Amino acid sequence: MNPLIPLLAGAALVVPAGANTTVMTDKGAVRGTTTAAGTRSFQGIPYAAPPIRWTSPRPAAPWTGVRDATRPGPACAQPAGLPVGVPSDAEDCLYLNVTTPAGATKSGGVTTSGGERNRLPVIVWIHGGSMMFGTGDMYRPDRLAADAVVVSMNYRLGVMSFLTHPALDSGSPHGSGSLAIEDQQAALRWVRSNIRAFGGDPANVTIMGQSGGGYAVCDHLAAPGSAGLFHRAIIQSSPCAGSDGGTRTRSAAEADSTAVIKAVGCEGAPDVGACLRSPGISTASLLAAYGAWNEPRPVAGTSLLPLSPAEAFRTGRFNRVPVLIGVNHDEENGRYAVAPPIAAEAYEPTVREQFGPRSEAVLARYPLSDHDNSAGLALATISTDRGWAVPTYQTAELLTRWTSTHMYEFAERDTPWFVGYPAPDFPWRAQHMSELAYLFDLDLFEPRSAAQNRLASRMVATWTRYAAEATPGWAPFQPGSPHVQSLTSGRWTSTEFRHDHKLHFWTHLPH
The missing domain is CATH 3.40.50.1820 (Alpha/Beta hydrolase fold, catalytic domain)
Incomplete structure (x- = not known):
């Protein structure tokens, strides 16, 4: 308790x-x-x-x-x-x-x-x-x-x-x-x-x-x-x-x-709802039955959510307020930075298992030699591009048809790591969650350095400016001019997002 x-x-x-x-x-x-x-x-x-x-x-x-x-x-x-x-x-x-x-x-x-x-x-x-x-x-x-x-x-x-x-x-x-x-x-x-x-x-x-x-x-x-x-x-x-x-x-x-419902003994109950809500079904038993690694989402097709966000954005049937959307340059680095490191010889079999008949194209586009011969880094790059960069960019494309949209990529290479966790075998860089260490003070991360504090101050000012004025201080993402701002400790500039994350390759790879 x-x-x-x-x-x-x-x-x-x-x-x-x-x-x-x-x-x-x-x-x-x-x-x-x-x-x-x-x-x-x-x-x-x-x-x-x-x-x-x-x-x-x-x-x-x-x-x-x-x-x-x-x-x-x-x-x-x-x-x-x-x-x-x-x-x-x-x-x-x-x-x-x-x-x-x-x-x-x-x-x-x-x-x-x-x-x-x-x-x-x-x-x-x-x-x-x-x-x-x-x-x-x-x-x-x-x-x-x-x-x-x-x-x-x-x-x-x-x-x-x-x-x-x-x-x-x-x-x-x-x-x-x-x-x-x-x-x-x-x-x-x-x-x-x-x-x-x-x-x-x-x-x-x-x-x-x-x-x-x-x-x-x-x-x-x-x-x-x-x-x-x-x-x-x-x-x-x-x-x-x-x-x-x-x-x-x-x-x-x-x-x-x-x-x-089966695991907690309510599957065959005369009233499943009453069984699940009864004091005899503990919260702990429900948590254990559900497990720790689900990725739940709300249900679409209801009065609460008639459409999925993708369909709502595609058709314009959504609450059209200004949107700032972004992604981290290296989202999957933390997931693949495991100990012991993934062996180089495991790279090709892993890609073939994931992509089947499309694996030759993926291996040709992401050769191990382009990633310091690190299987973990190569797999992280593939997963980031395919699962994060491409659909985030596509989300911005849908939104900008209907409402003011700005897009960023958090691309800082020197970011705090998690407290109490062994450092990865390759640079984690702008991994998933890393931008949060700059926007909030979190005990999850190692303390920020002086340089990291300067970037943190700039990001906080940008986020609060957006809340006040609906602009972060760079060009909007627009059809024909899809500006994506790169956020780093250096000069903030437009990034070559489509090229960097191989959007053409992923959008034209056969399913």
Whole structure:
């Protein structure tokens, strides 16, 4: 049991009011803290009631007095696994966090040098972790919150969000299988109702996510019920137009759930839904049955998500707000940088196993000699180009037909590595998640160097500028002029993205 549950899941705590750290929400007052970084932090604010299993989020109950908002809420139930995971069996987990500049007042806005008050842009961070792992609070946003109000939330993950069965459909007006998106919509509605009290502008909200969180951003772009809850979108390392986009079919979701229902003993129950929700079925048993390495997605073809993001972007039937989308130059380097290293002689057999009759073309285009004779580096490059760069570029192509779109590639070669993990046998460079070390302060990564801090400052300024003005400071991605900005510690320039990632080869390789 998470030790924070007794503190945050019960009645509100009455604490002394602090200078500029007590804010009134629509459910009651909360008291946060002023941080050493010069921000105000409010953590563990309930944006919905403790959820009933596989049931849509419900409004949080009001409280009296002043609620302690100095500690994060419990992590949503998740197994042990990825470094971004926080093992937990908590089902009461629908809490969010707000970080504001210390100058933001409860009457709204910040005081400028001229004495007037301006409301700040709002950034709502949707954490990644394959929609299986993670918490909002682990991404400390103090640097982003120098010029914006930053909100993060916990939302239901894995089996507690995505289990799909007809017996569970009555728990949501949209049917089962997509509660993570419903939770996030509830958090966005909380932002709309309350963020003004924290100095933020409810009419200028940017949703921002990476990996699994980026796929969620794609889903909100496609979700009719998310219309009007945000005004810009930032998608990081989430190629929504790819085969592994932001949704899956109902049949795929049910197939993924069948083994879980059988494993916990509910397959033959007279009422499968009642069995799954019964106290005798523990959260731990559900997590164990679901496993740690699924890649769940919400279900498309429902009232929540009538279309997949790819189809919504292709047809223009989505929430047409400005979008900043990007990918990392070396997404798969961390995955293939294993110990012991992959033997050079294993390269060709691995490619042949993956690509079958197309393997000769792939081997000719990606000779081992072009990759320092490292099988791991060559395989990582193939996977990055095919699975990340190409579909991200295609996503930008779809979006720019309908809305303002900017694209970047994070291409820094000297990035922090994960704390406590052995260094790879080849340079990890701009691997998956590496840009997060520059946008947030994360205990996951080794400390940044002075040079890395300079790049971090520039990226934070760019992201907050986008939230404020819908432009990052470079040319848009447009038909006939598909500008992709390379972000490195050197000069930021347009990158030869199509050539670098062999887009012509992959788009013309027979299936």
